[in-house]
Amino acid sequence: MNEAFLSGVNVCFFDLDGCIYHGNKLAYGAKPLLKELEKRHIQYSFITNNSRQTGQEIAKKLKNIGLDVDTSKIITATDFIGKYLKEKFGIVSIKTVGSSSLNDAIAFEGHRIVPLEDKDKADVIVVGRDVDFTYEKLQRISEEVSRGSLVIGTNSDHFHPAEGQKKIPETGAIIAAIQAVTGTTVQCIGKPEPYLFLYGLQMFGAKSDSGVMIGDNLETDILGGRRVGMRTVWVENNNDDALSFQHSDSDYKVKSIYELYEIVAMPHVFEKFLKRN
Numbered sequence: 001m002n003e004a005f006l007s008g009v010n011v012c013f014f015d016l017d018g019c020i021y022h023g024n025k026l027a028y029g030a031k032p033l034l035k036e037l038e039k040r041h042i043q044y045s046f047i048t049n050n051s052r053q054t055g056q057e058i059a060k061k062l063k064n065i066g067l068d069v070d071t072s073k074i075i076t077a078t079d080f081i082g083k084y085l086k087e088k089f090g091i092v093s094i095k096t097v098g099s100s101s102l103n104d105a106i107a108f109e110g111h112r113i114v115p116l117e118d119k120d121k122a123d124v125i126v127v128g129r130d131v132d133f134t135y136e137k138l139q140r141i142s143e144e145v146s147r148g149s150l151v152i153g154t155n156s157d158h159f160h161p162a163e164g165q166k167k168i169p170e171t172g173a174i175i176a177a178i179q180a181v182t183g184t185t186v187q188c189i190g191k192p193e194p195y196l197f198l199y200g201l202q203m204f205g206a207k208s209d210s211g212v213m214i215g216d217n218l219e220t221d222i223l224g225g226r227r228v229g230m231r232t233v234w235v236e237n238n239n240d241d242a243l244s245f246q247h248s249d250s251d252y253k254v255k256s257i258y259e260l261y262e263i264v265a266m267p268h269v270f271e272k273f274l275k276r277n
Contacts, residue, residue, distance in 0.1 A: 006264070009231070011043040011204045013197070015215030016058065016074075019235050019257065020046065023163040026065045029258030034067075036265045044073070045200055047213075049190040049220060051077045051128035051154035051171055052099040075200050077154040077190040078102050081126060082109030083199075084189050085152070089123070095144065097137060097174065098128025102154070116140055121147045127178065127186065128154040129171045138177055145182045151175075155190030157220060191217075192224030201228070214260065222250045233260065 014020050020030050037044050046069070050058065055074035062069050078101055085092060086109050093112045096103050106126060107113050114122045116137060125144055130137070145151060158172040175186045189195045201211055208229035215221025216235045225232040226249070234250035235257060254260045 006040065006042065008210055009042055009212055010206045010210040011045065011201070012037060012212045012214060013045050013047050013200055013225070013230075015191075015213075015217065015221045015235075016046050016048045016050065018161050018216040018237065019214065019221075020067070021062070021065060024061075024065060026062075026067055027257040029256065029261040031067060033257060033261035033264060036261060040264075043204055043206075045075060045203070046073060047075045047191065047196050047200055047221075049077050049155035049157055049160075049171075049196075051081075051102055051190070052131075054078050054101050054105055057101060075196055075203075077196065078105050078128070080196060080199060081128075081152070081154055081189055082106040082111060084195060085109070085111065085124060085126075092123035093120075094124045094126055095122040095149070096126045096128070097130045097133065097141065098126070098154070098171075099130070102126065102128045122149055125149050125151045126154065127151060127171060127175055129169075130174060133174050138181060141178055142181045145178075145184060151178060151182070151184065151186045153186045153188040153190075155220075156188040156193075157190070157217075161216075191220035192227060194224065194228050197224055197228045197230065201230075218249055226250075235260070 020027055034044060055071045055076050058074050059069055059071045082105055091110050093114050094106055095114050095116045096106060103113055114120055121144065125141055153175045154171055156172040156175065157170040159167040159170050162168050179186055201208060211230040212233060213221055213225025213230045214233040214235060216237050218234060222232045222234050232250045233252045233254060236253055236255050
């Protein structure tokens with residue numbers, strides 16, 4: 001290239017599920033694309049709203065499906081929320097709704113974890129994707145809010161896509177129930193909010209206009225990337241979001257990760273791509 005496409009780019013950020021992998025299968029073209037970026041001395045990282053796994057756990061998954069990535073390159077809502085709370089409030093007492101990994105990541109940052117069923121009030125309730133969420137938990141959260149606890153969510157996604165066009169309920173669906181019962185608005189730290197993007201840029205010492213966000217979700221990856229001033233590439237994947245969003249919401253649109261690899265590596269493909277975009 002396609003130097004025009006990558007002009008001034010220092011770092012590329014990729015979404016994971018639906019972009020770099022689909023379920024338990026690596027996206028076709030992901031490995032050669034990352035190697036091409038390395039060859040061009042462009043750094044890359046991954047930003048995910050995954051609130052059930054840490055970066056270390058995701059790195060293991062990636063290795064199992066054929067992509068060896070250093071844990072430091074993976075920015076997750078799971079790992080970040082404890083850091084965010086420490087920067088904003090200092091060390092606080094926290095009740096969590098979510099996975100044991102979310103619990104452990106928050107505790108790692110020095111916060112005091114209080115069981116949800118404990119009678120003592122927590123300063124903050126952190127809500128992540130909880131596959132065992134119950135009516136009883138909803139009731140407990142409502143009671144905590146009435147006692148003055150602040151609720152913060154990892155991410156606002158209502159679902160994430162799975163193989164076979166299935167929709168897997170996400171953190172946002174739980175948050176919707178909490179908001180309906182408590183009448184409060186729950187703040188989230190995941191995409192499209194700026195926190196994970198800005199953390200990633202800071203990690204690489206990069207300015208927003210030297211970063212590119214690549215993902216399949218227009219409402220999180222693309223909207224969030226644009227809000228912080230990054231260039232954006234929407235990986236279409238035959239996504240139905242095309243019906244409700246205009247392509248103009250992203251700077252570029254590609255059909256797949258493999259097409260993005262072709263654009264980066266093959267000048268003649270880039271010329272056709274420019275005409276289409």
